[in-house]
Amino acid sequence: MAAGSLVKLDDYRQVAPRGAVDILMRIGERLRGRRFVHVTASRYGDTGMEVLNRLVPIMSDLGVETTWEVTIGTADFDQVGRAVSRALSGTEQVITEAMLARLHETAVENARRLRLDADLVMVHDAIPLGLVEHRAGGGRWVWRCHHDLSSAQAQVWNALRPVAQRYDASVFSLARFAAPLSIPRFIVYPSIDPLSERNREMSRAEQATQLDRLHVARDKPILLQVGPFDRLHDPLGVINAYRLVKKHHDVRLVLAGSPPAPGGDVLSDVREAAGQDPDIAVVVLPPDPQVELNALERAATIAIQKPLKADFTIDVATAMWKGKPVIGTIAGGIPFQMVVNVTGYTVETVEGAAFRIRHLLSNPEMIGRMGAAGREHVRRNFLVTRHLSDYLALLAHLTR
């Protein structure tokens, strides 16, 4: 099913747990006519937005009048927004009073323009946070924070916390990402869409076409890490783990990620570290590489996620959905997506990663067993149907 084609909730019967679609339809009947507005600063850019692309039409299909409003700001405001987002995620920024005032002014302008009369208004992330100061009507307002606030820049968070506390409730992706707040804090894990281009079933012929296009040979077991070419994702550590494994097993390593940010020098370091080894493929992905990632993940034997610091990293679930065991660090949401020793292993060092990879390659029956367990674990916990269930539960609970 191609991305963008009209997907109905009924289409998920083939992939969701037994009975899950029926219960969503029933709660949809109960909530029919209620209005749910999502507000974001962009319609594109991260996995949270990708899921909204699917959730919004399905919720409407269920009878919940769901809309998606997007705030607008000038080019200089976008820079302010990005800096504030980075500060909340723990990367120290220079944030001036003028920048915070700009954030407030833009909220005022957008509050006049956007249609926010609904039973539940869900405002995603920091940039539109201030809209709540202009709330009108009797609807409930929820702040959906996708950031990990555990190491947020104190100056910025101290300025934004009073605004956040004007909401009726907040939603975080993980308990460890949540900051203390005086309002209720709910936990909703991110999810994957099994019918998206990234995760839909793909024939071997199509996989082969995609892999040929990316110049990835399929003659050896593939170890795959998907992630940006930055130091936090430790691609050099993954290469070192691969070299330890390579002494015992003839494998291929594929490092696939988006182009590095301007000024980033990790990609050149990675290429230098890969040297002349023909079994290391460094794949710089094109924009919106959903089909490419689907093919790579299906071709992989073992998926690796070795970031030193991470957000939820839903890439773990996407690999597990394709039946791959995952070797991951304990950063961010990685261990929360896995059942350790059942769907994969958590590791803390290069040596640990190499040991676990070797163990799996030496016991190939475990690869299939762990992969199958991982797919079932994702089916029960990380599909968009569960995400939909959580949002409908939130709507029912807060507007009861």
Next chain:
Amino acid sequence: MSPTDPFVFLGCLELNELLPHEAHDARELLEQLGRVPVESIFAHTSASLLHRPVLAEAYPNDFALWVGTEVRDIRLAERLAGVDAFHAGSMERVREELVATVSDHLQHLGGAPGRTQGKRFRFFQMHLVPVPTGHQARSLPELRDALAEVDVSAVFYHTIEARYRAGRGRGDFAEWVAAALGQPEVADRLAHIDPHAGSLERLRDRHLSVLSDAIAAGAA
């Protein structure tokens, strides 16, 4: 539910709320166990057991799991694992047993309790939103067939939620089979299914087995 009513299957959506209570060691766990809403005790014992993936070696409640894996106090973890949330009688009684267990352990501990080097324990509570599944039953075969089809949350709602939080007797299935169908033996067998099955799907399978056996024996 009156004896003449059909059995109406309800599923449920769950919403997990993070509470402001946290613990870094056994002493803090003891303090917080006494303070948190009883709903949180339910979320971390009866409910968590049935939402966890099946692992033979896993402790059956979140408190034991955390003490074992993060605090690394195996002695206390094993004792907490021994608190049986399904036979204590009430969630307040479960809380008392947990408090008594940790308290006794600390009294016999020589030094200060070890602090976690990993994750702190964060307390949750769970909000349930009941939802009609559209399935009804008026006989044992209908009950079995519908139970095989419904969302697994209905198994949770009619067994664990009914019996251990809402206080609806021996659980909705057993109560209805006894009252509406006049089948006390089958009701007893349903009521005696051990909730320590490991997962809701296994719990469903055990109910289906009891119902199928009863139907085969002519109890329908």
